[in-house]
Amino acid sequence: MQPGGxxxxxxxxxxxxDIGGTxxxxxxxxxxxxxxxxxPVLRTEDYPSIDAAIQExxxxxxxxxxRSIVLAVAGPMRGGEIDLTNSPWVVRPRNLIAELGFRDVxxxxxxxxxxxxxxxxxxxxxxxxxxxxxxxASARVILxxxxxxxxxxxxxxxxxWFPVAGEGxxxxxxxxxxxxxxLFPLYQRIDGRVSCEQLLCGRGLVNIYRAVCAHAGQSAxxxxxxxxxxxxxxxxxxxAVETLQLFATYLGxxxxxxxxxxxxxxxxxxxxxxxxxxxxxxxxxxxxxxxxDKAPHSSILRDIPTFVATHPLAAxxxxxxxxxxxxxxxxxxxGRRFSA
Ligand SMILES: Nc1ncnc2c1ncn2[C@@H]1O[C@H](COP(=O)(O)OP(=O)(O)OP(=O)(O)O)[C@@H](O)[C@H]1O
Numbered sequence: 507m508q509p510g511g512x513x514x515x516x517x518x519x520x521x522x523x524d525i526g527g528t529x530x531x532x533x534x535x536x537x538x539x540x541x542x543x544x545x546p547v548l549r550t551e552d553y554p555s556i557d558a559a560i561q562e563x564x565x566x567x568x569x570x571x572x573r574s575i576v577l578a579v580a581g582p583m584r585g586g587e588i589d590l591t592n593s594p595w596v597v598r599p600r601n602l603i604a605e606l607g608f609r610d611v612x613x614x615x616x617x618x619x620x621x622x623x624x625x626x627x628x629x630x631x632x633x634x635x636x637x638x639x640x641x642x643a644s645a646r647v648i649l650x651x652x653x654x655x656x657x658x659x660x661x662x663x664x665x666x667w668f669p670v671a672g673e674g675x676x677x678x679x680x681x682x683x684x685x686x687x688x689l690f691p692l693y694q695r696i697d698g699r700v701s702c703e704q705l706l707c708g709r710g711l712v713n714i715y716r717a718v719c720a721h722a723g724q725s726a727x728x729x730x731x732x733x734x735x736x737x738x739x740x741x742x743x744x745x746a747v748e749t750l751q752l753f754a755t756y757l758g759x760x761x762x763x764x765x766x767x768x769x770x771x772x773x774x775x776x777x778x779x780x781x782x783x784x785x786x787x788x789x790x791x792x793x794x795x796x797x798x799d800k801a802p803h804s805s806i807l808r809d810i811p812t813f814v815a816t817h818p819l820a821a822x823x824x825x826x827x828x829x830x831x832x833x834x835x836x837x838x839x840x841g842r843r844f845s846a
Contacts, residue, residue: 517610520829521564521572524619524821525556525579527592527653528708529779532564533822534572535829542826543570544819550593557601565606574610575602576829578619578821580656583842588613592653599844611844614828614837616821617658618669621648622835623815623824624660624775625667631817632775633785636794638811644772647764649674651710651757652778655703659768668836674764675703679756682799689752692717705756708780711735714756715749735783750787757781757788758796765810766800777815785814 520535522542530550533542545564553559565571581591588597599611624646646660657674660667679702681690693700694713705714708731715734719726728734728746738746761774774797781788798807817823828835 514832516576516612516829516832517573519570519572519574521560521575521608522822522825522829523560523575523577524616524819524825525550525577525590525595525597526616527580527590530556530559530563531819531822532560533819533826534564534568534570535826536570538830542822543568544822547818550590550595553595556595556597557605559595560602560606572608574612574829575608576612576614576825578614578616578825580616580654583613586841603844603846609846612829612839613842614825614839615658615669615671617648617650617656617671618837619821619824619828620650620656620775620777620815621646621658621660621669621671621824622667622828622837623777623820623822624648624773626823626827627815627817627820631815631820632813633816635788635812635814636797638773638809640773640811641771645768645770646772646775647761647768647770648775648777649706649757649761649764650776650778651706651708651780653708655706655710656778657702657764659764659770660772661768662772663836666834666836675706676701677760677763678702679705679760682759683755685752688721689714689717692720702756702760706753706760711749711753711780714752715745718745718748718752731780735780739784739786750784751790751792753784754787754790754793755796758793759799761812762797762800762807765797765807766803769806770810773811773813775813775815777820779818781814782816782818785816788814 524531530548533544548563581588643662650656655675658671711731737743738750
């Protein structure tokens with residue numbers, strides 16, 4: 507066992523679940539070899555609780571009775587339960603054991619799972635953007651603009667991958683170009699500041715779009731993130747087109763900063779639905795230009811590859827890798843693994 511946790515084998519069948527602010531994704535690992543059996547993606551707002559979602563969306567739909575459950579959850583653990591950051595659900599391990607019959611419950615952070623997924627995703631699900639190549643056994647960074655902005659590092663040491671998931675989405679982001687200096691005063695702030703998550707998530711797309719429209723003195727016709735991306739991708743709204751370019755620039759800027767922090771010679775990975783949807787924009791020059799715009803260290807950044815994880819269930823792949831071989835990963839489970 508590693509210090510700070512129980513990395514003993516997790517008993518099959520194992521239900522794995524990636525619980526985001528908007529979507530919950532589940533699969534069952536029947537044994538050590540069989541492919542994960544995936545279930546349709548659920549919308550969190552359609553279920554009053556995570557227990558109801560697991561019962562109705564998974565257990566009622568299969569004759570398999572999972573013994574263990576490993577959940578990746580977007581939210582901090584407090585007093586033995588997790589209050590989801592961007593949803594009203596609360597994950598209560600004791601309820602999962604008492605009400606749903608699991609024998610073993612492990613809770614990890616959703617971006618720990620995303621980080622671990624970078625070690626298990628097939629190359630066909632990684633769309634490379636720009637130059638550079640992965641240096642084996644080197645640090646990696648993962649960023650996921652979704653309901654919020656998730657960020658994690660993945661460190662390789664002692665033949666083990668250590669995910670490091672903090673609250674990187676809440677770092678400040680500042681203006682760099684002349685255009686930024688026009689728009690930043692118009693961005694909606696949180697307690698007076700523009701954090702990365704104010705711009706780099708679904709809500710952030712709308713924040714940028716409204717500022718671009720306000721600066722041009724025009725009304726904002728697109729109302730939600732999907733409308734902004736649709737109008738930006740089909741070119742029907744100039745403000746939405748610029749919004750996507752700015753989003754790509756800011757994402758590149760933050761990704762480059764994080765690559766410097768972790769010296770991520772193993773690559774920087776973008777996950778989540780939004781990165782997949784705007785992939786054609788990320789393949790334009792702005793994203794990579796902002797990523798490499800890090801004087802005096804641009805040459806370091808040029809050698810670091812960037813990828814979009816295109817698999818819609820990427821975090822489940824990381825959870826499956828972890829659930830099958832917990833000892834391969836330095837995940838601290840102290841206070842996060844519960845048994846009947
Ligand atoms: N077509 C679209 N273009 C851009 N954003 C979209 C689109 N459809 C949904 N969104 C936004 O994407 C966000 C949800 O992202 P995602 O599907 O990655 O969710 P999630 O995994 O539940 O998020 P998280 O893990 O960050 O809580 C929401 O803010 C939603 O409004």
